[in-house]
Amino acid sequence: MAVPDLAIETHGLRKTYRTVRGRTVGVESLDLAVPVGGVHGFLGPNGSGKTTTIRMLLGLVRPDSGTASVFGVEVPRHLPDVVARVGAIVESPKFFPAFSARRNLVLLADGIGAPRTRVDEVIEQVGLAGRSRDRYRTYSLGMKQRLAIAATLLKDPDLLIFDEPTNGLDPAGIHEIRETMRSLGDQGKTVLVSSHILAEVEQVADTVSIVTRGRLVASGRVADLLGEATGASVLVRVAPDDVGTAERVLVTAGHVVRSEDGALVVDGATDAAALNRLLGEQGVWASEIVVRRPDLEQVFLGLTQHDVPGGTSHRSERRLWGGGGRTARHGGPDGTAADAGTSDESTDEVRA
Ligand SMILES: Nc1ncnc2c1ncn2[C@@H]1O[C@H](COP(=O)(O)OP(=O)(O)OP(=O)(O)O)[C@@H](O)[C@H]1O
Incomplete structure (x- = not known):
């Protein structure tokens, strides 16, 4: 079988x-x-x-x-x-x-x-x-x-x-x-x-x-x-004097940017290294850069x-589940036990 x-x-x-x-x-x-x-x-x-x-x-x-x-x-x-x-x-x-x-x-x-x-x-x-x-x-x-x-x-x-x-x-x-x-x-x-x-x-x-x-x-x-899932973003923190420049650099590169608690958040981005490089090339150095995933x-x-x-x-x-998407762990010894708990809730319930 x-x-x-x-x-x-x-x-x-x-x-x-x-x-x-x-x-x-x-x-x-x-x-x-x-x-x-x-x-x-x-x-x-x-x-x-x-x-x-x-x-x-x-x-x-x-x-x-x-x-x-x-x-x-x-x-x-x-x-x-x-x-x-x-x-x-x-x-x-x-x-x-x-x-x-x-x-x-x-x-x-x-x-x-x-x-x-x-x-x-x-x-x-x-x-x-x-x-x-x-x-x-x-x-x-x-x-x-x-x-x-x-x-x-x-x-x-x-x-x-x-x-x-x-x-x-x-x-x-x-x-x-x-x-x-x-x-x-x-x-x-x-x-x-x-x-x-x-x-x-x-x-x-x-x-x-x-x-x-x-x-x-x-x-x-x-x-x-x-x-x-959508909703990933990268949080970028730069010195207060650099915020304007950093925002301009990121937006010019085509990113969607918003501010959050004094930092910049690049919505939809996940490649922190690429953003860091982009800013660095314009002389702006991030003090913190964090990928945030849902x-x-x-x-x-x-x-x-x-x-x-x-x-x-x-x-x-x-x-x-797509091709290969399933967890490929098989096996485990043949078992012989079950403890199926008890039923006490409803008149509709049955025991096999
Ligand atoms: N014995 C019962 N008689 C009537 N309604 C029931 C009975 N058992 C469950 N329900 C109803 O069926 C629905 C699903 O309940 P169920 O307990 O299966 O959900 P659950 O996801 O396990 O919830 P929880 O996380 O709270 O345990 C709920 O609206 C619940 O009130």
Whole structure:
């Protein structure tokens, strides 16, 4: 059988919820393509349908329409065939506070039939080796979250799904989780991480899907999305007496220049060296010259600013997968585990 190059694929996935006020759209019509291997950010503002999508993938919520597959296996219909390759942290598992992390994991391994030899491996994988014999209750929030990831890794899944894993963590905890996700991605696992904090995901994700109002608005490699975005500029600072000359030189060379806090900003430019040379040739020396590129947050705002609240106006989706654009990390050991979390939210929800 051919090995699928997508870990997750959805087409026209839709989910509405029954509420006292009628029907609420959880996911409007979602087309998602998550490549195998590496970290994929699933980004969107609160209420854009990320959790609903994840729950549909895990068989916890039944879609109204559309299709979804995990490693080429249609879900939820054939979820049992692939569930062993999926690990998810949708909500934190319960650990015994008075037991060490290691003892907690040994109990879990026994419970799910994973070999005890996995316990030390997963502790190592999440960077808790030095603290594994300490009681769980002495752990920081970041360490607790890493232990939750370790529990999910016990059966060695190929796909790890994290729904807002850094919620409630301080910067050190966020850093720990980011490092853990990065290292799992580097080991060949596919990590899907949902977040509404774009800057945070930008630092760890190879590829992203950006959703708003239950639809995909952009997807591709982070570098490509940032590279394609307009809005780059170069800030040039010169001595106050040279500002007029510098502006004239730059404008004469065809640049669009504006002033900002006593400095000059050359909109649309990225070649700082060329600007520096241009100024130098006219005897003007920059004391500061900085290329400013838009971050993912700005890309996102640019894609969604035309959305009408509650309306139906959506920008068309942009995909940047192009030839060779996909993350080319494949592999990862065949897994056998899944911890698909629990469902408690809605009468519409199902378990596969
Ligand atoms: N069980 C439910 N019953 C009714 N409406 C729901 C239910 N779950 C989600 N919704 C609604 O569906 C929409 C999408 O919610 P969802 O939680 O999937 O978004 P999200 O992107 O994960 O948001 P957040 O980042 O806040 O978790 C929201 O309008 C939400 O209120």
